[in-house]
Amino acid sequence: MEYQPEITLFTCIYCGYMAADTAGALRIQYPPNTKLIRFPCTGKLDVRYILEAFEKGADGVMVVACPIGNCHHFHGNVQATRRVQYAKKLLDEIGLGGERLEIFYMSGGQGGTFANAVSTMVERLKKIGPNPLKNGFKPK
Amino acid sequence: MIIANRKPFEEIKAMVAPFNRILILGCGTCVTVDFSGGEKQVGILAAELRMARQLEGKPLETVEHTVQRQCEWEFIDPIADMVRSVDAVLSMACGVGVQAMAERYPDKIVLPALNTVMMGMPIEAGVFVERCAGCGNCVLALTGGICPIARCSKNLLNGPCGGSQNGKCEVNPEIDCAWHLIYEKLKAMGRLDALMEIMGPKDWRPAGGGGPRKIVREEERLEFMEM
Numbered sequence: 001m002e003y004q005p006e007i008t009l010f011t012c013i014y015c016g017y018m019a020a021d022t023a024g025a026l027r028i029q030y031p032p033n034t035k036l037i038r039f040p041c042t043g044k045l046d047v048r049y050i051l052e053a054f055e056k057g058a059d060g061v062m063v064v065a066c067p068i069g070n071c072h073h074f075h076g077n078v079q080a081t082r083r084v085q086y087a088k089k090l091l092d093e094i095g096l097g098g099e100r101l102e103i104f105y106m107s108g109g110q111g112g113t114f115a116n117a118v119s120t121m122v123e124r125l126k127k128i129g130p131n132p133l134k135n136g137f138k139p140k
Numbered sequence: 141m142i143i144a145n146r147k148p149f150e151e152i153k154a155m156v157a158p159f160n161r162i163l164i165l166g167c168g169t170c171v172t173v174d175f176s177g178g179e180k181q182v183g184i185l186a187a188e189l190r191m192a193r194q195l196e197g198k199p200l201e202t203v204e205h206t207v208q209r210q211c212e213w214e215f216i217d218p219i220a221d222m223v224r225s226v227d228a229v230l231s232m233a234c235g236v237g238v239q240a241m242a243e244r245y246p247d248k249i250v251l252p253a254l255n256t257v258m259m260g261m262p263i264e265a266g267v268f269v270e271r272c273a274g275c276g277n278c279v280l281a282l283t284g285g286i287c288p289i290a291r292c293s294k295n296l297l298n299g300p301c302g303g304s305q306n307g308k309c310e311v312n313p314e315i316d317c318a319w320h321l322i323y324e325k326l327k328a329m330g331r332l333d334a335l336m337e338i339m340g341p342k343d344w345r346p347a348g349g350g351g352p353r354k355i356v357r358e359e360e361r362l363e364f365m366e367m
Contacts, residue, residue: 051187093149
């Protein structure tokens with residue numbers, strides 16, 4: 001069976017989640033590889049959540065945030081961007097590779113953009129391969 | 141507060157390489173506030189080390205804990221059982237906390253995860269600057285509350301030097317010239333006469349030049365005095 005990456009997708013309840021919802025309402029097909037976790041704002045994103053997702057076996061992590069300048073809490077998406085950049089560095093140090101993590105920006109009406117983002121990430125992760133921590137790894 | 145910085149991951153990984161089970165011990169005071177060694181940073185470092193070691197095929201077991209202050213016996217005594225259960229302690233405290241742990245648990249290997257950098261404060265979220273050098277003889281009364289020891293690259297007492305250009309330091313143009321700041325501050329306050337006082341050569345003994353420093357407050361001691 002072809003390898004299907006598992007993606008943990010962190011999103012805010014505003015633009016990000018609404019974009020996913022719009023994709024559904026418009027019946028736009030996108031790969032079924034994501035598990036959505038909603039935050040009140042992507043400013044709640046924490047480096048620990050990202051690392052925990054990878055430690056528990058996620059092949060990739062996506063963050064879907066409001067467009068820069070359009071955050072409902074002013075700059076939550078900017079903080080999320082900084083944390084993603086930091087977490088990428090940590091993933092490189094660990095040896096998993098920072099390219100397994102990415103942040104995307106879109107407004108609530110952009111269902112097609114959401115579908116494209118998921119497809120982009122799935123394609124990228126298929127090239128990278130599965131998370132080597134996935135099999136037989138028991139977190140403490 | 142004391143400002144520290146995490147050591148490079150590779151260095152930390154190499155330090156803990158011989159061990160299979162370690163305690164990663166955070167400190168809940170200064171290094172929590174400066175985001176270098178608090179509970180959150182303990183969690184991040186622990187996850188990083190576990191994953192990196194797993195990828196190397198040599199799994200590492202981590203115990204994560206954060207005490208209120210690693211530099212006081214009363215906070216590190218209660219974790220004796222936890223310390224006993226591990227091969228080594230990776231301390232995420234400043235150098236004081238690391239030494240307190242090493243002194244209290246003499247049989248245990250205690251490793252530093254941070255480089256202790258300075259005494260300072262955050263001037264905005266995520267930006268920390270040096271404010272005090274602990275020189276043991278404060279001159280802030282004469283300098284408008286701006287320290288020429290900690291904030292002048294040359295620790296000048298009767299500055300500025302010739303390298304002060306447009307309010308910036310010649311050592312690094314990002315550094316404000318402390319003596320320029322002092323002059324502007326005193327001028328704004330109408331206190332320029334404070335600069336007429338010449339500060340003599342500084343006695344560096346209270347700054348550590350007389351060896352490691354020690355302060356004893358007799359009125360606070362609990363040992364019985366011989367009367």
